[in-house]
Amino acid sequence: MWTTWLQRLGISLSISLLAACGGGDDPDPNVVEVAQRDANFSVLAEAVVAADLAGTLSGPGPFTVFAPTDAAFAALLTELGVSKAQLLADKPLLRTVLQYHVLGSKVERSAVPLGKPITPLEGGIFKIDSVGGNLVITDGRNRTARITATDVAATNGVVHAIDKVLLPADKTVVATAQALPDFSILVEAVVAADLVPTLNGTGPFTVFAPTNAAFAKLLTELGLTKEQLLADKPLLTKVLTYHVVAGRVLKADVPVGTPITTVQGNTFTVDATLAITDRNSRKAAITATDVLARNGVIHVIDTVILPTL
Secondary structure (H helix, E strand, O other): HHHHHHHHHHHHHHHHHHHHHHHOOOOOOOOOHHOOOOOHHHHHHHHHHHHHOOOOOOOOOEEEEEOOOOOHHHHHHHHHOOOOHHHOOOOHHHHHHHHHHHOOOOOHHHHHHOOOOOOOOOOOOOOEEEEEEEEEEOOOOOOOEEEEEEEEEEOOOEEEEEEEOOOOOOOHHHHHHHHOOHHHHHHHHHHHHOOHHHOOOOOOOEEEEEEEHHHHHHHHHHHHHHHHHHHHHHHHHHHHHHHEEOOOHHHHHEEOOOOOOOOOOOOEEOOOOOEEEEOOOOOEEEEEEEEEEOOOOEEEEOOOOOOOO
């Protein structure tokens, strides 16, 4: 009987000592260990080690990590036309891409700033919107990723799982417009006005970009040919700079009903329906928003707006 009680007491003491020393259950994981312990994040875990980021991300933080799954990395390898070994061997690229997935603060799902620019450790921005009840990220190249799991707790932050690897922007607002055929006249105009160096600069800029159809309407309205418009550099410069606002203003931050001052100096206003009223009381509809670029953002408009001429 005494032996049984002593044995039980010994077991109880052992359990208490283990608990006091942390020798029982594994301690809560940090954000790196969350990835290392989940088979869905095996490539991410390898990438973090290969990029020499494990030490940083095991630090006190706090961090928010948007963690691509193995399937997301497989899709990236196909997209980039490289093997996993090639990706892991390219340390500069790997560090850039991985740090683009990390925020220097803890942001749980309930605190995600929808539609606002989010700046990761790498710099640049991405944004998150709620689409049909899902959280969807738009990266710097205007690719989208869905957040498939949220609020995986870690000792130094939080992890959200995503179904596509995010990539930072690689084009300026000019290069972004050049890549879209519906802006060919706008690109010609920017070149003719010698504004390419400016709009390829650091910025950031917000560009309200008229489509080719918008320019066609303007030529009819002014009674000019495209060649005549492009040859009138003072007019062209005045009109184009009226479409540019200093700073990066995403749709969520457009000041409704408040005069917006342009680089040209005149103002315009935007109403709650995203209709612009220019200095001549002409209207233009914003037909697409938040086309992200390295040095700003583009909003598409269906009418060329005009300052005081």
